[in-house]
Amino acid sequence: MSKQSHAAAGESADQRTGFTVFLILAVLTIAEYIVAVGLDSKVALVVMLSVAAIAKCWAIVVYFMHVSRLWRGEEAH
Amino acid sequence: MAVATHDNAHADPTAHAWERVRINRLGLWLFLFSDAGLFALFAASRFYLSGTARDPHLNQALGLAITSLLLLSSLTAYRAETAFVHGNTARGRAMLLATIVMGLMFAGGVAFEWATAEFPVAELYGTAFYSMTGMHAFHVITGILFLAVVWARSGDGHFSGGPKVWPITATVMYWHFVDVVWVFFYPTLYLLK
Amino acid sequence: MPLLLGFIFGGVGFAVGAGLLGAIRTSMGLEFWSTDMSWSIAYPVALLGWLAGVGGWKYWATEWFGGTPAVSPKGVSRYFEFNMDHKVIGIQYGVTFVALFLLSGLTAMAIRYELMHPGMQLFNEDQYNAAMSFHGIGMVAVAVAIVMGCFGNYVVPIMIGARDMAFPRINALSFWLVPPVAITLVIAVLLGGWDTGWTAYPPLSVLTKSGQTLFNLAVTTFGVVSILGGINFIVTIIYERAPGMTWGRLPIMVWGTFAGSIIAFFFTQGFAAGLLMVLFDRVIGTSFFGAAHGGSALLYEHVFWFYSHPAVYVMVLPAFGAVLEVLSHMSRKPLYAYKWVVGAMLGIVALSGVVWAHHMFTSGMADYLHAPFLVLTEMISIPTGIIFLSVLGTIWAGRLWVRTPMLFALAFIFNFTIGGLTGIYLADMPTDVHLHDTYFVVAHFHYTIMGGEIFALFAALYYWFPKMTGREFNETLGKIHFFIMFIGFQLTFIPMFQVGVRGMNRRIADFPAAYEGANVWISMSGFLLGISFIFFTVNMILSWVRGRQAAANPWGASTLEWQISSPPPEHNFDEIPVIQEGPYEYGVPGATPHARLTGAVKHA
Numbered sequence: 009m010s011k012q013s014h015a016a017a018g019e020s021a022d023q024r025t026g027f028t029v030f031l032i033l034a035v036l037t038i039a040e041y042i043v044a045v046g047l048d049s050k051v052a053l054v055v056m057l058s059v060a061a062i063a064k065c066w067a068i069v070v071y072f073m074h075v076s077r078l079w080r081g082e083e084a085h
Numbered sequence: 086m087a088v089a090t091h092d093n094a095h096a097d098p099t100a101h102a103w104e105r106v107r108i109n110r111l112g113l114w115l116f117l118f119s120d121a122g123l124f125a126l127f128a129a130s131r132f133y134l135s136g137t138a139r140d141p142h143l144n145q146a147l148g149l150a151i152t153s154l155l156l157l158s159s160l161t162a163y164r165a166e167t168a169f170v171h172g173n174t175a176r177g178r179a180m181l182l183a184t185i186v187m188g189l190m191f192a193g194g195v196a197f198e199w200a201t202a203e204f205p206v207a208e209l210y211g212t213a214f215y216s217m218t219g220m221h222a223f224h225v226i227t228g229i230l231f232l233a234v235v236w237a238r239s240g241d242g243h244f245s246g247g248p249k250v251w252p253i254t255a256t257v258m259y260w261h262f263v264d265v266v267w268v269f270f271y272p273t274l275y276l277l278k
Numbered sequence: 279m280p281l282l283l284g285f286i287f288g289g290v291g292f293a294v295g296a297g298l299l300g301a302i303r304t305s306m307g308l309e310f311w312s313t314d315m316s317w318s319i320a321y322p323v324a325l326l327g328w329l330a331g332v333g334g335w336k337y338w339a340t341e342w343f344g345g346t347p348a349v350s351p352k353g354v355s356r357y358f359e360f361n362m363d364h365k366v367i368g369i370q371y372g373v374t375f376v377a378l379f380l381l382s383g384l385t386a387m388a389i390r391y392e393l394m395h396p397g398m399q400l401f402n403e404d405q406y407n408a409a410m411s412f413h414g415i416g417m418v419a420v421a422v423a424i425v426m427g428c429f430g431n432y433v434v435p436i437m438i439g440a441r442d443m444a445f446p447r448i449n450a451l452s453f454w455l456v457p458p459v460a461i462t463l464v465i466a467v468l469l470g471g472w473d474t475g476w477t478a479y480p481p482l483s484v485l486t487k488s489g490q491t492l493f494n495l496a497v498t499t500f501g502v503v504s505i506l507g508g509i510n511f512i513v514t515i516i517y518e519r520a521p522g523m524t525w526g527r528l529p530i531m532v533w534g535t536f537a538g539s540i541i542a543f544f545f546t547q548g549f550a551a552g553l554l555m556v557l558f559d560r561v562i563g564t565s566f567f568g569a570a571h572g573g574s575a576l577l578y579e580h581v582f583w584f585y586s587h588p589a590v591y592v593m594v595l596p597a598f599g600a601v602l603e604v605l606s607h608m609s610r611k612p613l614y615a616y617k618w619v620v621g622a623m624l625g626i627v628a629l630s631g632v633v634w635a636h637h638m639f640t641s642g643m644a645d646y647l648h649a650p651f652l653v654l655t656e657m658i659s660i661p662t663g664i665i666f667l668s669v670l671g672t673i674w675a676g677r678l679w680v681r682t683p684m685l686f687a688l689a690f691i692f693n694f695t696i697g698g699l700t701g702i703y704l705a706d707m708p709t710d711v712h713l714h715d716t717y718f719v720v721a722h723f724h725y726t727i728m729g730g731e732i733f734a735l736f737a738a739l740y741y742w743f744p745k746m747t748g749r750e751f752n753e754t755l756g757k758i759h760f761f762i763m764f765i766g767f768q769l770t771f772i773p774m775f776q777v778g779v780r781g782m783n784r785r786i787a788d789f790p791a792a793y794e795g796a797n798v799w800i801s802m803s804g805f806l807l808g809i810s811f812i813f814f815t816v817n818m819i820l821s822w823v824r825g826r827q828a829a830a831n832p833w834g835a836s837t838l839e840w841q842i843s844s845p846p847p848e849h850n851f852d853e854i855p856v857i858q859e860g861p862y863e864y865g866v867p868g869a870t871p872h873a874r875l876t877g878a879v880k881h882a
């Protein structure tokens with residue numbers, strides 16, 4: 009019983025991480041779109057889009073794909 | 086016989102299963118890394134051939150819509166895996182299904198775009214656009230097939246608990262990878278000018 | 279039987295793929311059959327059918343759908359179907375690629391017959407292109423995969439004290455993709471071949487006949503084989519080492535395989551990407567290389583050589599490993615400068631990715647690229663030189679046991695030195711402009727790959743033959759093979775440097791009469807070289823069938839594979855061995871044995 013609810017609490021915390029990361033990704037995507045529509049400078053656009061894409065990639069790789077499990081293992085936590 | 090007396094660390098079946106997961110995980114990461122190289126070469130070719138030039142006829146609304154859809158499907162994929170890890174099979178299955186549906190909608194969006202796009206495949210931008218979205222869509226479809234297989238197999242508690250979740254994790258990682266590719270392809274194809 | 283099933287399912291898959299596409303095309307008001315497109319769609323479906331037929335379904339995929347995988351049989355029949363034992367797969371690779379080697383060698387004989395005199399003898403120009411192209415890709419495939427596929431698979435897991443590769447099923451999958459590649463290439467030749475050699479340069483490859491499409495499909499598949507194989511070795515070597523097998527105690531063959539695998543897994547996509555782009559240009563009408571719409575053929579050369587230069591290190595790094603292995607054990611001396619060799623191998627891996635444009639000095643690429651690629655290319659001679667120092671240091675004052683494998687290993691040193699030194703003239707832009715696309719390049723390449731890797735391959739083959747087959751080979755036939763091959767090889771390729779300097783172009787079916795004398799000489803020597811493989815083949819077959827039973831350790835070598843029976847038992851080790859010392863401690867006072875096979879301790 010108590011073990012059950014402990015597991016459920018663990019899950020909802022993990023699920024919240026998912027929402028937070030998704031929110032960041034969504035904001036970055038919209039920012040990309042707005043910048044692309046509004047900005048005229050080619051160079052600035054390339055730089056800003058690259059930064060946004062790398063940030064999004066990093067967030068997915070770290071939080072969604074759990075890259076750290078490669079060296080820490082999953083069972084460790 | 087020989088397997089049964091496998092060395093002492095493996096006498097514990099759970100430890101053995103976790104070791105298998107570690108091995109599989111590295112293999113999958115290497116595979117995805119390698120696959121990413123293929124996409125990177127296509128993106129590099131796009132810049133080599135036509136710089137950042139983009140065709141003005143692109144359907145921006147559709148592009149933003151399918152991009153958001155794929156992003157959202159990454160969230161449901163994450164939720165599916167997390168649910169399975171915590172033994173919540175019902176939610177996991179629902180989320181897998183949601184991911185599949187959004188994947189199908191994404192593929193449909195790409196198909197619609199192909200059918201209505203006003204630039205020919207023979208032009209430089211068309212060359213980049215159709216080949217890059219095509220290769221990506223191929224990965225989306227294979228991803229959907231994998232998702233469908235694990236969804237169909239997940240009913241009887243097959244993937245519940247510890248190392249047994251691995252097939253779900255692997256499929257979901259593949260799906261995230263497909264999203265990562267799109268994270269780069271979307272600005273490359275739609276937003277640069 | 280599974281083979282037959284593979285062919286049937288493959289055929290059915292082809293029909294299904296082509297039929298579906300045809301149905302879609304008909305509904306769109308197009309013709310049912312369009313050669314390039316129909317092949318491109320039907321081919322992958324046929325591949326799936328083939329894989330399912332040869333056992334991929336029975337032993338693997340069925341479990342995704344709730345079935346229970348079958349258990350592999352013992353005995354000879356397992357060599358003819360999907361089997362996951364790394365030793366079975368090693369032998370499958372070995373036999374398949376030796377067969378492909380002999381077949382591609384036969385086309386080389388035909389080419390030399392054609393090139394003996396000016397004018398056309400045996401072929402017309404198209405047939406010459408088909409023969410030359412098949413020889414090229416056949417041998418490149420052999421060179422890329424035979425040492426790793428055969429000896430990497432068979433020996434590396436045993437050397438590190440593992441019971442199998444990390445991914446036995448992926449391993450079987452990669453092997454079973456090889457026969458369709460070979461079959462597709464042969465079919466392409468029978469249907470009229472293709473014109474672009476093994477390099478498939480556009481615009482010709484986009485414009486030429488449909489055999490090119492089959493070539494692109496087959497070789498892309500082969501790229502998948504290479505990538506999956508590379509990943510498998512990397513993970514195996516990282517995770518499956520026995521307790522005590524630290525990175526500093528790995529036999530050098532393992533390091534060579536590891537380094538080659540990193541390249542295979544990291545760069546092979548370049549070839550795949552280039553071939554896919556050609557395919558897209560051919561089938562769906564993109565303009566990657568079509569100048570009419572602004573495409574650029576130079577793009578292909580960049581993408582292609584981005585892989586195909588590193589590819590030569592996929593070929594030679596495992597070969598270096600095998601040769602150093604043989605040299606150390608048969609000189610009865612520790613491997614000289616082990617750590618430097620490992621560093622040099624990894625240095626080659628790093629450098630291999632930044633030198634590709636040395637193939638493009640005459641291509642018209644931007645001038646500012648010439649100097650950096652010249653300098654970077656020449657820097658590769660530093661790690662290669664270190665490996666040569668190790669070779670010399672290892673045999674220096676050793677007690678050389680000159681048996682057949684040792685002869686091949688020593689010949690490797692000689693040939694690769696010539697290959698390496700002549701490479702300098704090709705890396706140097708000013709000389710390359712003159713030598714580019716001449717027989718000088720042909721000679722250089724054959725000295726490095728045939729004189730280097732293939733000689734190393736035979737060193738490895740004779741060295742591990744007793745282990746893999748459980749039989750002794752015939753030493754006399756082995757030595758005859760060696761001497762004819764070595765002499766034939768020198769006589770064939772040394773004159774090619776000379777005609778190359780005089781300006782004779784490669785890949786051409788005909789040549790000016792001024793080169794006739796040299797070409798008669800080259801062809802005659804080439805036939806001598808070809809004859810040596812008769813002795814090889816006879817030796818292999820006779821020894822495997824009725825050779826004397828081999829001892830567990832006929833060479834008295836210290837590495838793990840020689841500490842177990844010949845051939846090894848099914849899971850290699852009853853208990854996982856414990857490694858307590860480096861593998862080459864010959865004559866080192868106070869050294870403990872490399873491995874302890876019983877009484878394994880619990881590993882951390």
Ligand SMILES: [Cu+2]
Pocket residue numbers: 586587633634636637
């Ligand atoms: Cu090169």
